[in-house]
Structures are given as structure tokens and as C-alpha cells.
Amino acid sequence: MSTVEILCLALLLDAVFGEPDWLWKRAPHPAVLMGRLVGAADLRLNKGQFQKLAGIAAIAGLVLLMLWLGWLLSLFGGLPQVLICSVLLAQRSLVDHVKAVADALRVSLGDGRRAVAMIVSRDTGLMDRSAVSRSAIESAAENLSDGVIAPAFWFLVAGLPGILVYKIVNTADSMIGYRTPRYKDFGWAAARLDDILNWIPARLTALLIALTHHGLAAWREIRTDAQKHLSPNAGWPEAAMARALSVAIAGPRAYHGQMREFPFVNPLGRKELGPDDIDAACGVLWRVWGAFFLTCFIVSIF
Template sequence: MSFAAMMLVALALDLALGWPKAIYDRIGHPVTWLGALITLLERRWNTNRPLRRARGTGAAALVIGVAAFIGLALQLALPANGWGIALGGVLAWPLVAMRSMHDHVAAVLHPLQSGDLPAARHAVSMIVGRDPSKLDTAGVTRAALESLAENTSDGIVAPLFWGAILGLPGIAAYKAINTLDSMIGHKTARYLEFGWASARIDDVANLIPARLTGLVFALVSGRARASLHCMWRDARHHRSPNAGWPEAAMAGALAVRLSGPRAYGAEVTPEPWVNSGAPDPHQTDLHLGLRLYARSMGLLALALGGVALWTL
């Protein structure tokens, strides 16, 4: 069975439908199911300080194992023909976030275009962890572009990458890894030890997809040399071992600077700039970033289609 063809079906369904609210209201979403399991384990196991790292490692292994087991069981139940590919694509569909990523960033762009900075701050707070209350127009735009770059890797390229290699167990396990990292992989007093394994596993799982995302951005940008140069020069200086690659590629592609100092509550972290010699982004650059994202998704679909034809 071609796992790449299965992922192409999932991508097409997500493009056409997203994850409909009617379905979400009735059954929720796999990420919310994973989140409920992670919350339960965190509340029960993140209690004994000397054992926090061991318990957190066990929690991560359990969540990833459950997700992979369910994915494998479903995959083994599929018929080994075109119907199996189609049904597998339906099952993988909610684990791809292409349409919602576009919609969340577009929700930031629209108020920026109308001059409504408070509404833009509120919209960007839905997709970033930092405090947006003091961000100016450039800061909001920068935050949205950074989220677009990083989440293209985490929310689309990485799940499809692991799904194309391993099928439903791969995409389900990756989604569990990414959800663990987003919920407990933080360097705070509560999660530093308990979320240590989750953060490290996420770093490894995104190692290849993050660099592939940067490469895709560069190839469709029309400024491939500048984008690749910026990625090679600045990505490794980013606070994240992976997020810097798609962010730097996008910064070079759009000729703007990204990252830099940021506020998380009362704390300001002195992060280095990516593409430091370029100007701050304007709202027009956010529009161009969404166009770059759309072209990247087209190239990704073509790549999946090519692999699917080769493996059928």
C-alpha cells in the first residue's frame, strides 16, 4: 500500500473541508483526545520531584505508544487496495492542519489590513505563546510569519513526512509527539523535568521535516539563493534546533527580519534576529508569506504525488 498516496488523500480532504465544526462539536479532534490523556497523566505523575524526569519519560512513551498502536491497528484493518488508501487517507485527514494554518494567519492579516491593531493582536494570540499586548504592527506581523513558518513544519510537513514513511502509525505517533511537546515540553519550573523527554523526542522527530520545510520555502520563493543563504547562516543561531530552519528560509525569501527579543508574560528573552540586516515585515509581507505558503503546499502535494506513483 502506498502511504504517500494515503497522505495525499488526507491533504486533499483537509484542503477541501478543513476539520468541520459540526464534526468537532460532535466528537472533538484527535489532538483534543491526546491532550486529555496527557493532562490526566501530567496531573497524576508530575508530583514527585526526584522522579519527575523518569515519570515524564514514561508518560511520553505511553502517549506515543497508544497513538502508534491505534494507528497500526487501524492500518492493519484496511484492505490492501485503492479502498485501503482512500480509507487510510480519511483516517489521517484530521492529523493534517494545512487549511487551519492558513485560516489562523489570514485572521491576523485581515485586521492588519483594516488598521485594527487590537483585533490583530487578539488573532495572533491564538497562534503564538508570547504576550501580544504590547506588539506594534511590525511585531504582530513578525509573530504571525514566524508561526506560519514553524507550524508549516510542525503541523503539515512533519506529519505528512512520517505518514508517508510509516503510514497511520507514523502520523499518529508524530501527532502525539508534537502534542506532548506543545503541552509539557516547556522550560518552566513545573515542566522542565517532567517534559524533558517530550521536548527531546520532538526535536528528533522534527529534525528532517524542519529542514525540508525550509528547502521547500526556498524553492518556491523566487529568491532561492537568498533564502537558502539566510537559512544556512542563521538557522543554527535560533533558540530552537528546528524552528530556525523554516523561519530563516522565510525571512530570506521575503527579505525581512524575524525572531529577535520577545516577551513571555513579564519576562523578555533576548533572542537573536534572523536575517538581522533586513527591515521589519509589513502587512504586505504577511500577504506574501501566505502566498509563499500556498505555493509550498502545491510543491508538497506534487512531491507526495510523485512518491505515490513510484510506490503504487
């Protein structure tokens, strides 16, 4: 099987079955194993005066390990690659987690806050319905890029080694890529490499969202809003999602008890949001997935 044929099967497998709980109750998920590797590197190397060099060495070692592991596993043929690739994609689980926020919000605001706290890092205790909905929609957009399009893109580029490298770097960024006293130097390499690996996928995700909804008429506005984001990449899918739904997202939010004044994405969009808007965002996720799968399928034919 070709790389694109393997990816098509993996996309289908993930979309149909998602995360098999029965399996991950008996064996550690690959993302958990990657997290343990990053944690071990943090524990052993994040000390002393040369933390930035230690961080560079840590991420270089993890990348080399994933390149070797990906090459080794590729020797076993197409079927293992399909299974591994499907596990490293997150379309079905992403939709399930985002939809759970809408379902919980329909029960009560408190349930909605607790559900959205499972997928965002900001403070949720004082959120109103609109803030809960905005947070879920933002998470849907960003994780569509990080959890689906980016790993699929790097699998197409470099096969199993490519997707494993992307996932270990993305995992490292989520664990140590923070500008805190402990990680601002040690996590620098992980954060920068994650920015590089997500540069094309984030813009590709925004392009897919735009093309499957209102076309490219608002591309200039999407680009303008994306550049306001603290991340060089996350703003792109968020800006495209906001315009696909004709809503305003982002805006002020609290971290660790401190309110921070972030600008709204698509500020002229509707700001009063609810669970129906979260469901609509899930529809965007599936429409983009369908367009991406169809493109890969057509490529596989030729």
C-alpha cells in the first residue's frame, strides 16, 4: 500500500471507531508513552545552568528515537501502519469531547463548565454560556489542526517516522513548552520546533475550513485575525472557524485567577453563543474531515 492509501484507511478507522476504551484500559496509549518519555527527559535533564542546551538535546534525542522507531515499525508492512496511524489521529475523539460540552451545557451551566474544563486550560468557574461555547469552539478549531490535519500531513510527508516525530514534539510542547521559570529555557526547543511543524498544517486547516464553507472571500480577514494570536499557528484555524460559523470567539478569558484581555476573533460576529453553536462547530469538523479524506482518496487513485 502507498502512504496515501494507508492514510485513507487510517482516517476511516479513526472516524468510525475513535478511541477504543477497552484497549486503553489494558494497555497504555501511545500518547501516554510519549508523555512518559518527555517527563523522564524533563526529570533527568532539566537542571543546572545550561537548560536551553539540555532542552535542545532532549528534543533532538526524542526526535531521533521516533525516527528510528517509525522506520522499524514501517518494516512490518501496511496493516500495522494503518493501525498505528489511526491511533495517532483524533477526529472522532475530538468531536466526541467537543459535543460533550454542548450536551452538558444543555443540562446546566455548571455541567457545561465542568465539561469544557476537560478540554481547555483556562479558568472555567465563572464562565457564562457564551464563554463556555466560545471555549469549546476554539478548542475544536485548534485541535482539528493539531490532532487531525497536522499528524496526517506529516504522515503524508514522511510516513510513520513523520507522524511519530510530530506527535512527540506536540506532546513535548504541551508539557514543557511554557514560558514559566522552570520551562522557558528547557522547553524553548520543543515550543519552537512545534511552531515549525504546525506552520503549514495550521494554514492548511484554515484553508480547508474556508473552502468548505464560505470560500476565500474572507481570507484577508482570516489572515489579519490570525496574526493577532499569541501563537503563530493557532489563530489560523480559529479565525477560519469563527467565520464559518459567523460568530466571535476568543476575547477576554482568565488564567490562574487573572483576567486577560485578548482580542475577539471575527469581532463583528455574533457573541451570544450556546450549545447549538458548538454542535455547528462539530459539523465543521466533519465537513473538513470529509474534504480532506476525499482529497486523499482521489490522490490515492492516481
